Amino acid sequence: MNLKLGTLNRLLLFSFLLFPFSLSAQAPDIQHVIVIGVDGMSPDGVLKAKTPTIDSILKVAAYSWKCEAVLPTSSSPNWASMIMGAGPDKHGVTSNAWQPHKQTIELECEGTRGNGKPSGMWPTIFGELRRQKPESTIGCFNDWLAFNRLFEKGVVSRQRDAILLQAASHHGYKGITRMATNYFKRKKPEFMFVHLDMVDHAGHHDGHGTQAYYDAVSVADQMIARIVKAVKESGVSEKTIILITADHGGIGHGHGGDTPEERFVPWILTGPGVVNGELQVEVKTYDTAATLAYLLGIKAPDCWVGKPILQAISQ
Numbered sequence: 601m602n603l604k605l606g607t608l609n610r611l612l613l614f615s616f617l618l619f620p621f622s623l624s625a626q627a628p629d630i631q632h633v634i635v636i637g638v639d640g641m642s643p644d645g646v647l648k649a650k651t652p653t654i655d656s657i658l659k660v661a662a663y664s665w666k667c668e669a670v671l672p673t674s675s676s677p678n679w680a681s682m683i684m685g686a687g688p689d690k691h692g693v694t695s696n697a698w699q700p701h702k703q704t705i706e707l708e709c710e711g712t713r714g715n716g717k718p719s720g721m722w723p724t725i726f727g728e729l730r731r732q733k734p735e736s737t738i739g740c741f742n743d744w745l746a747f748n749r750l751f752e753k754g755v756v757s758r759q760r761d762a763i764l765l766q767a768a769s770h771h772g773y774k775g776i777t778r779m780a781t782n783y784f785k786r787k788k789p790e791f792m793f794v795h796l797d798m799v800d801h802a803g804h805h806d807g808h809g810t811q812a813y814y815d816a817v818s819v820a821d822q823m824i825a826r827i828v829k830a831v832k833e834s835g836v837s838e839k840t841i842i843l844i845t846a847d848h849g850g851i852g853h854g855h856g857g858d859t860p861e862e863r864f865v866p867w868i869l870t871g872p873g874v875v876n877g878e879l880q881v882e883v884k885t886y887d888t889a890a891t892l893a894y895l896l897g898i899k900a901p902d903c904w905v906g907k908p909i910l911q912a913i914s915q
């Protein structure tokens with residue numbers, strides 16, 4: 601019996617050596633990409649909070665606990681870098697005070713608005729997808745209102761932010777998640793970005809590493825569960841990639857500095873063709889845009905610095 605099993609194993613190994621690709625699946629057919637960006641959610645938050653959904657995703661995901669945010673570890677520079685494929689030295693979004701009509705530096709490259717005109721700002725994944733695949737359905741649902749200004753005007757099919765009243769009471773995430781899940785089920789967008797803000801609020805209000813902070817991460821996990829469920833109910837789980845990440849972590853009651861607690865964020869990719877395990881390569885937040893471009897089948901602009909994390913995806 602043992603001999604037979606041993607022979608079989610050797611035969612399998614032999615055939616694998618002869619035909620190394622015959623055992624791997626065909627290239628996955630990716631038609632939908634969703635980014636869930638949880639403001640201020642640190643690796644510590646995910647690892648210590650009760651997060652059953654993320655835990656089950658990690659069993660099949662490619663992930664890093666050391667995705668590196670850019671400096672300063674403020675929201676705008678980091679969301680911008682994530683969707684713009686470069687750091688603040690290139691795109692000029694150096695602080696939360698940044699506005700598209702108040703560029704801080706001379707830009708070496710420029711995106712395109714929905715009407716085809718130059719955007720006056722660094723190109724984002726939203727604008728590039730619209731420009732390269734004009735028929736794409738693109739959704740953006742953001743709990744933090746200022747996120748809107750970070751991408752080119754008129755390039756998303758539908759954009760909704762938290763109702764002002766809810767945002768003020770830090771309960772915007774409920775409406776955002778509901779609008780995003782409804783939209784996904786109705787339109788099955790090629791690309792959807794969901795931004796949730798409650799974890800950052802808990803970090804400022806109660807402090808990072810407090811029970812209230814971990815509870816907020818658990819709420820984020822519940823919102824992620826709703827989005828995953830919507831994808832399943834839409835019948836497109838086998839064609840949908842989800843990325844869970846954050847703009848920065850935090851320390852004490854804030855962020856902005858360069859401690860590891862502020863600088864490292866989770867980067868968790870799941871879906872068809874994703875190679876399971878902890879990534880053994882450096883991941884920067886600005887690699888996200890290039891990875892999204894790769895997954896969406898468009899070309900990353902030459903001026904993007906970030907590189908697609910190909911180690912996360914079976915080739």
Ligand SMILES: [Zn+2]
Pocket residue numbers: 639640674675676800847848
């Ligand atoms: Zn933030």
Ligand SMILES: [Zn+2]
Pocket residue numbers: 640675800801804855
């Ligand atoms: Zn904050």
